[in-house]
Amino acid sequence: MTIYFYSTTDEHGFLSNFSKHGFELDGKQWRTVEHYFQAQKFAGTPHTERVRRASTPKEAKRLGNDRSLPMRRDWESVKDDVMRRAVLRKFETHEDIRVLLLASGDEELVENAPNDFYWGCGSDGSGKNMLGRILMEVRDQLNPQEVQP
Numbered sequence: 001m002t003i004y005f006y007s008t009t010d011e012h013g014f015l016s017n018f019s020k021h022g023f024e025l026d027g028k029q030w031r032t033v034e035h036y037f038q039a040q041k042f043a044g045t046p047h048t049e050r051v052r053r054a055s056t057p058k059e060a061k062r063l064g065n066d067r068s069l070p071m072r073r074d075w076e077s078v079k080d081d082v083m084r085r086a087v088l089r090k091f092e093t094h095e096d097i098r099v100l101l102l103a104s105g106d107e108e109l110v111e112n113a114p115n116d117f118y119w120g121c122g123s124d125g126s127g128k129n130m131l132g133r134i135l136m137e138v139r140d141q142l143n144p145q146e147v148q149p
Contacts, residue, residue, distance in 0.1 A: 003104055004112040006120075014097040015109060015135055017086075018057040023093040025086065032057040036086040038064025040078075041071045080130060083119075087131075088138050101139050109135045 005012035008019050017033040030036040034057035039048045047069050054060035063069075072078075091098045109132040113120025117127035 002108045002110055004110050006112045014100055015111075017131065019090075019097075021090050021094045021097060023086075023089045025089045028052060030086070032060070033083075033086040033090050035060040037079075037083055040082045041075055042069060043072055045070065080134070083131065084134050084137065087134050088141065091138055091142060098142060101135070102143055104139065108132070109139075 003012055003015075005015040007013055008016045013019055014021065017037065020032060022029060022031050023036075024030070025036060030039075030052060031054075035052055035054060038054075038060045039051035041064050042048045042051065047063070051060050051063045054063055091101055110129050111120040111131040113127075114123040116122065119127075119129075119131040121127040121129045121132075
């Protein structure tokens, strides 16, 4: 079975980067994964704080996608690791959703984002689903390993 997620109001909305599960990372408090992720596009500039303080994840995404702002040059090579760090910290911080993530077992997790062919599956299912892949990696990382005798 495959678990599809997208909206925070759906059954699996806790998997979304927009879910209201804040965490501390890099010495600061972040409202959502989306806030952290978008802010890291401008690491080392005042724009980072502006994105961090955005009132909603939608606003953080809008600011992060503002191409009039100077985005870090290495973004394409670091964005997956930035996402991994934020997603891992989210599930380390919140036991209730960590339990739900672990309960998904070995089911495939797919961000059903019709307009996103990188982080989601895209409108025709041919997307890379990188967010789903990272969630599955985090699930494996958080899953307690059996103790070998």
